[in-house]
Amino acid sequence: MLPVVELRGAIPFGMALGLPFWQVLLAALIGNILPIPFIILFIRKVFQFLRKRFAFLEKLIDKIESKAMGKAEKVQKYELIGLCIFVAIPLPGTGAWTGALIAALLDIRMRRAVPSIFIGVLIAAVIVSITSYGIASLF
Numbered sequence: 001m002l003p004v005v006e007l008r009g010a011i012p013f014g015m016a017l018g019l020p021f022w023q024v025l026l027a028a029l030i031g032n033i034l035p036i037p038f039i040i041l042f043i044r045k046v047f048q049f050l051r052k053r054f055a056f057l058e059k060l061i062d063k064i065e066s067k068a069m070g071k072a073e074k075v076q077k078y079e080l081i082g083l084c085i086f087v088a089i090p091l092p093g094t095g096a097w098t099g100a101l102i103a104a105l106l107d108i109r110m111r112r113a114v115p116s117i118f119i120g121v122l123i124a125a126v127i128v129s130i131t132s133y134g135i136a137s138l139f
Helices: 006-016 021-033 036-053 055-088 096-105 110-138
Strands: none
Touching: 006 021, 006 096, 006 110, 021 096, 021 110, 036 055, 036 096, 036 110, 055 096, 055 110, 096 110
């Protein structure tokens, strides 16, 4: 699973491979949710470490942070509901991993951010599953 596509790409890919729906859904959910606590807890320290050790990565890290903070304005306005909706929207650049990055950058505590992100992931999984399997059933 890649940070850009997360379950938005994993579910259609699993479907295209002909894997059983429940296996695809379970693997996509686990793969999407598993990194969230680690991102929230460690991403700032990882960025700090990379900046110190590898100066050439500073511009890339700054770009990642500024992109996330640009998306964070909407999340910040609506707080946990905004975070949930941000994660639930099945578009590139949104999702659990970006939501976790935003939560970390906004200093949202993990015990508040994780349930919000988890609910957003479930909503995204339903939307992507209905879209993927619904469209496939038409053909």
